[in-house]
Amino acid sequence: MDDKRIDKAAAFDTLFTSNRIQILKILAYYMDPRLLKGLAVYIKMSELQYTLTLFRRHPETSLCIAPSSANEETATELCNDLMPLCDETQKSALQQIIQMMDNIHNFQEMMEMVQTMQELFPEGFSDLSGMDPSMLSGLFSTAKSDTGGQKNGLFQDTPLDAG
Structure with missing residues (x-):
């Protein structure tokens, strides 16, 4: 059992129990097994009674933040x-x-x-079929010249550029 789950279970047990009930739970480990059955029922009834009283007095009681x-x-x-x-x-x-x-x-x-x-592109990308491929080539060549092309090494010449 991971620590987070133990913490959540412990938070629940801590909220819906009292020190007196916790003491009874610890005493249960030292009881004669024949008496344990009655003590266990008494502990559970005490928890129920404590929980009902808690909600009656503080109806906003919650385990989570929001x-x-x-x-x-x-x-x-x-x-x-x-x-x-x-x-x-x-x-x-x-x-x-x-x-x-x-x-x-x-x-x-x-x-x-x-x-x-x-x-960013309100005209959309819906009709790429009518686009002229040379327009894309022109766009890339413009980007190449704007960034300095070969001078700064961002765009390298390819065999297609030679023609």
Whole structure:
């Protein structure tokens, strides 16, 4: 069990228990096994009672900073935290969710890039079939002369340039 998952479980246990209940849990290790069953039930009932009282007095009680700020990173983290506790079928389902979240993230990044390209080039790239190849050649030769061409070594002459 990794430290983050232990920390989350410990945070939950710490919030929904009292020192008195923690003392009872420690005493359970020193009890006669025949008495343990009754003590375990008493501890669980005490935790339930403590939790209900806590929520009655402090209804805003929460373990997370802001549940409304959940995003795909939070969902992926949740899936990864749950994975070690699941059987193979559940792990497979969680892996599919993680993969889906990754695909959505990649698609969003791709769409942002397309939008940026459309803003940079509003005329678009839709009709390249009618473009004159010499126009591209002219564009590259202009870039070559603007940057100094051979002088600074950015563009080297190729056999095609010789003709």
